[in-house]
Amino acid sequence: MLSQHLAVLQVVVPLICAPLCALLPLAKPGNKLGNNLAWLLATLVSLTTFIIALLLTKEVSLHGVISYQLGGWAPPWGIEYRIDHLSVYVLLIVSAIASITMLAARKSVEQEIAHEKISLFYSAFLLCLTGLLGIVATGDAFNIFVFLEISSLSSYALIALGNNRKALTASYQYLIMGTIGATFILIGVGLLYMLTGTLNIVDLQARVPELLSSRTLHAAFAFFTVGISLKLALLPLHLWLPNAYAYAPSMITVFLSATATKVSLYVLFRFFFGLFSNEITFEEFQLDKILLPLSILAILIASSVAIFQDNIKRMLAYSSVAQIGYMTLGISLATKSGSIAGMLHLFNHALIKGGLFLAMACIVLRTGSVQLKNFAGLGKRMPWTMAAILLLGLGLIGVPSTAGFISKWYLLIAALEQNNWLAAAVIVGGSLLAIIYIWKIVEYAYLKSPTRQSDKYFNERIEAPLQMLIPLWLLVAANFYFGLKTSFSYGFAETAINNLFL
Amino acid sequence: MSKKRSLILREVCNLIVPAVLLYAFYVQFHGDYGPGGGFQAGVIFAAAVILYALVYGREKTQQIFPASVVRYFISIGLLLYASVGVASLFMGGNYLDYNVLSHNPIHGQHLGIFLIELGVGITVAAVMIMIFYMLDEYASR
Numbered sequence: 240m241l242s243q244h245l246a247v248l249q250v251v252v253p254l255i256c257a258p259l260c261a262l263l264p265l266a267k268p269g270n271k272l273g274n275n276l277a278w279l280l281a282t283l284v285s286l287t288t289f290i291i292a293l294l295l296t297k298e299v300s301l302h303g304v305i306s307y308q309l310g311g312w313a314p315p316w317g318i319e320y321r322i323d324h325l326s327v328y329v330l331l332i333v334s335a336i337a338s339i340t341m342l343a344a345r346k347s348v349e350q351e352i353a354h355e356k357i358s359l360f361y362s363a364f365l366l367c368l369t370g371l372l373g374i375v376a377t378g379d380a381f382n383i384f385v386f387l388e389i390s391s392l393s394s395y396a397l398i399a400l401g402n403n404r405k406a407l408t409a410s411y412q413y414l415i416m417g418t419i420g421a422t423f424i425l426i427g428v429g430l431l432y433m434l435t436g437t438l439n440i441v442d443l444q445a446r447v448p449e450l451l452s453s454r455t456l457h458a459a460f461a462f463f464t465v466g467i468s469l470k471l472a473l474l475p476l477h478l479w480l481p482n483a484y485a486y487a488p489s490m491i492t493v494f495l496s497a498t499a500t501k502v503s504l505y506v507l508f509r510f511f512f513g514l515f516s517n518e519i520t521f522e523e524f525q526l527d528k529i530l531l532p533l534s535i536l537a538i539l540i541a542s543s544v545a546i547f548q549d550n551i552k553r554m555l556a557y558s559s560v561a562q563i564g565y566m567t568l569g570i571s572l573a574t575k576s577g578s579i580a581g582m583l584h585l586f587n588h589a590l591i592k593g594g595l596f597l598a599m600a601c602i603v604l605r606t607g608s609v610q611l612k613n614f615a616g617l618g619k620r621m622p623w624t625m626a627a628i629l630l631l632g633l634g635l636i637g638v639p640s641t642a643g644f645i646s647k648w649y650l651l652i653a654a655l656e657q658n659n660w661l662a663a664a665v666i667v668g669g670s671l672l673a674i675i676y677i678w679k680i681v682e683y684a685y686l687k688s689p690t691r692q693s694d695k696y697f698n699e700r701i702e703a704p705l706q707m708l709i710p711l712w713l714l715v716a717a718n719f720y721f722g723l724k725t726s727f728s729y730g731f732a733e734t735a736i737n738n739l740f741l
Numbered sequence: 742m743s744k745k746r747s748l749i750l751r752e753v754c755n756l757i758v759p760a761v762l763l764y765a766f767y768v769q770f771h772g773d774y775g776p777g778g779g780f781q782a783g784v785i786f787a788a789a790v791i792l793y794a795l796v797y798g799r800e801k802t803q804q805i806f807p808a809s810v811v812r813y814f815i816s817i818g819l820l821l822y823a824s825v826g827v828a829s830l831f832m833g834g835n836y837l838d839y840n841v842l843s844h845n846p847i848h849g850q851h852l853g854i855f856l857i858e859l860g861v862g863i864t865v866a867a868v869m870i871m872i873f874y875m876l877d878e879y880a881s882r
Contacts, residue, residue, distance in 0.1 A: 247836040255823045258816035340796035362816075 244321040245298065246307035246358030248289045249330065250373045250386075256284045257365035261322055263358050278348070280653030281365055282341040288372060289334040296327045300731075306378070310352065314378075315442045324735035325513075329375045329505045332589045336497040339366050339593065344490045344711040347600045351488045357643070359697045360400060361719060364494070367393040367726040380428045380514065381438045383506060384421065387470070391417045398487040399627055409482035412681035416469055416479040424506075429460035431514075440514050447515055451523055460524050463510050470503040473567060474537035477560045484556035489559035489600030494550060496559055497593030501585050504566055508582070511570075512739045520574040530571035535665045537564025542672035546679070549628030550607040551723060554598050554676055558635065561669060562588045568662060569650050575740055577653040584646035591643055595712035598628045600697065601703035601711065621702050625684045625716050632677035636717045637670045641722040645729070745747050746796050747786030752795040761789035773851065779858035783865025790866075791873045799877045808874050811867050825856045 241248065260277050273294050298305060300321055322330075341364075352360050357633040374383050389464060395417070399410035407484045432438055435446045440638040450456045465476075480500075484492050488600025520526045538561050545557035562584070569581025601624045605614050618625045634641035637648075654662040666688050702708070721728045769782035794802035824836040834841035839853025 241830070244830055244836065253824065253825060255820065255827065258819040262813060262820075263818045308835055309837055311835045311840060377882075704870060 240690045241683070242294075244293055246305050246322050246376060247309065249288060249334075249376050250320075250369055252287055252291070252371040253284050253365045254374065257362045257369060258279055260365055261359055261362040270707070271354075274354065274357040275345070276340070277361040277509050278345045281344075281361040282338070284365060285337040285341040285368065288336045288368065289331075289365040292330040292334040292353050295322055296331060298322075299324060299327045307410065315437055315439050316377065318377040318382055319439055319441075320376050321441070322376060322740055325505070325508060325733060326584075327373045328428070328586065328735055329502060330372060330729050332501060332586055333368070333371050333375065333498045336494060336589060336593050339597070339710045339714060340490055340494045343493075343597060343600070343707040346704055346706060347604050347693055348488070350604055351490075352400055356400065360397070360488075363393045363396050364491075366382065367397060367441075369495070371498055374502050374504055378440050380431065380440055380510075383509070384425050385427055385494065387421050387424065387506070388497070391421060391470075394491070394499060397491045398483050398495075398633065402489075403484045403486045403487050405482065406486035409479075409486045413479040416476070419600070419741065420466045420469030420476075421611075421662040425460045425466075425471070425510065427462035428460045428468060429659055430455050434459070440509065442513050447519065451519065460515065462679070464526065464529075467503060471500055471507060471567075472560055472563055474533050474540065474560065474564065477537070477541070477563075480560055481553050484559065484596075485550055485553040489596070491602045492556075493593055493596040493600060496596050498560065500516050500563055501589050502533060502579075504563070504585055507567075512578075517573075517578075517740045523655040527571045530567050531662070532566035534564045534571055535662065538665050538669040538673075539570065542676070546672065546676045548676075549611045549612070551611060551680060552596070553597070554679075555595055559588075559592055559673075560672065562592070562635075565647070565650060565666070565669065568666070569653060572653050572657055572659065572662065574653060574657060575736055576649070576656060577730050578652045578740070579729070579736045580646060580649035582647055582736060583729055584598050586728050586732065587634070587642035587646045587718075590642075590714055590717050590721065591631050594631040594711060594718065595628060595635070597707070597711045597714065598624050598631070599706050603706070605701040605703055611679065614683040616684070616686040618685035620689075620700055622700075623709070625705050627708075627711050628679060628684070630715050631718060633678065634722070636655060636673045636677060637658045639722075640719065642718045642728070643722070645722055645725055649729070668736065713729070750796055752787060753793060756791050758789050761785060761792070762841075765789065765866075770855075772855060772858050779861030780861075780865050782860065783862040783867075786866040787861070787869030787873070794873065794877070799874065799881075803874070806870060808871070811870050811874070814863055815871060816868035818860045818862070818867060820860075821863065822857055822860035823858050825853060825860070829853070 260280050261536050262278050263280065284565045293377075295305065306314065307320040307324040308314065311319060312318070348357060348360060367390050370388070370393065373386030373389065377383055395410050395414045398413060399407055401409070421490070428438070431443060434450055434453060435443060437443055437446065447456065469476045486498055487495065511517075511526065515524075536571065541557045541560035541564065545561065546553045548554035548557060566584050567580045569577045569584060571577070602609055602617065602621065605621060606617075630641075634643040637643040647670065651663055651666050654666060765782045765786035768777035768785055769779060769861045770800070772778035772782070788829040790802060790806060824841075828842050829838045830836055832841040841849060841853050843849040
């Protein structure tokens with residue numbers, strides 16, 4: 240009975256369980272049982288969304304697009320949930336990362352979050368998941384804005400829960416910039432609604448081509464571009480990201496780094512190719528002309544800045560800005576193969592960065608800090624965690640047989656197809672810069688011995704608990720699996736982009 | 742906050758608060774037919790409670806609306822909203838399809854929007870009151 244409602248259940252299950260989670264410790268606020276129950280509920284819900292995403296994947300690959308009418312109102316008037324190859328691809332990543340995060344979360348959250356706030360923490364996490372899944376599932380432009388706000392508001396709260404007091408300013412900074420971004424997207428949606436009288440994305444795409452001479456449409460496109468770029472943290476608009484990722488609770492950094500910007504990239508694909516079309520975006524508005532230089536700058540500048548960071552979480556956050564540059568670089572090549580490579584990098588980078596931040600969570604749990612000098616000797620003290628960082632770092636650099644290699648390889652091919660040697664050089668150069676900052680971690684962890692003063696138990700093994708190591712190594716395994724076998728990750732991205740492009 | 746406010750302030754408050762509460766319920770339940778709805782009603786309801794708290798103090802207000810109860814109503818409103826949608830799933834319709842909630846679609850639509858708006862009203866009022874409590878607690882620390 241419920242099988243035909245999968246599209247909406249994907250969003251409704253976490254939506255219903257978020258308030259349940261907040262109600263849980265009804266007996267005694269802040270009791271340990273209540274907190275563990277909240278964790279269990281959040282984990283089960285995340286796994287359920289992952290299973291639903293898998294079922295949707297099967298359904299979409301067998302029967303094509305799923306359209307679900309919310310409230311029984313037919314599409315151009317009512318809200319439609321529309322699941323196609325592109326949505327399923329992103330739904331899978333978001334729900335898989337949520338599951339991994341939650342499986343590993345219990346100990347880290349217990350350590351970092353005040354005990355009376357833990358059930359509220361999981362509740363906010365589920366709301367954030369609801370928002371991210373909703374953005375991807377819906378086929379209605381205004382609904383995208385609503386879910387964007389749900390996910391953003393809950394992530395501001397989650398980031399502000401970080402231990403360091405700087406988390407508050409980081410969250411505030413993100414709040415201001417994120418709200419400006421969301422408002423710009425809303426203005427864009429409003430202008431389009433004024434022009435066409437519809438909010439349904441499929442309907443909008445049919446109506447937009449006749450309106451190309453309208454200045455309102457140009458303004459809407461500009462608002463979308465700036466709004467999404469803010470949410471995406473494209474280079475000149477990335478200022479909120481490094482602090483937000485560096486000071487958020489460890490598990491929230493794992494989740495947001497692998498999902499939030501990825502979903503924003505999905506919105507970019509959906510608006511520029513699904514609502515407008517690739518012809519309009521590239522030929523009429525010439526988005527590639529502005530996206531290409533910005534992407535190149537993002538890769539070069541953010542990678543260089545990453546090298547000089549002493550806080551490793553902040554280093555990886557800057558590396559995320561650079562990796563977002565790779566994804567938009569793919570799009571800015573204005574070809575199918577470029578966009579496919581961008582999609583593919585979205586998928587692979589989510590696995591790699593999620594894994595690296597999860598390893599950081601292990602280190603925070605055991606040593607309490609991610610300053611570079613703290614890494615001295617960790618290769619012996621936390622061998623499994625450090626090995627995972629090393630392997631995922633290879634993925635980030637793009638060594639053959641890792642997932643990172645696959646997406647950079649396709650990016651390189653896409654750039655060379657266009658005879659764009661500059662882009663090709665930047666892709667390779669960015670990887671070289673990645674080697675430098677990954678090497679810094681490796682050098683400290685394996686080649687430096689811990690100083691006696693820094694830690695009196697400097698010789699003891701302090702390996703992270705299995706509950707965190709297993710999810711971490713699942714991501715490491717996925718990094719190699721998708722580096723060797725690309726039939727799903729590449730094949731699905733290819734179909735998604737082929738269906739999206741005219 | 743134990744300091745007693747002036748007589749005039751208290752008497753005017755006694756006059757206004759019941760009227761504002763009544764108006765909140767009007768806006769809530771007349772939202773089907775006229776301007777209004779759960780969000781506005783929730784804010785108006787919370788405004789009445791906050792006015793009372795400003796005059797009589799937070800402790801006295803919390804004897805009527807304890808913070809622990811208000812906190813649960815935040816979740817209960819949202820749950821009400823979401824479970825109406827789930828109820829229509831189980832009664833054979835799509836999510837939030839009010840037509841199937843009652844034997845006839847018109848009644849179903851009325852019932853559906855009534856419950857949804859009630860859920861919105863509860864959550865909004867509870868959130869507004871809770872924000873006031875927390876700010877007040879922080880200010881008096």
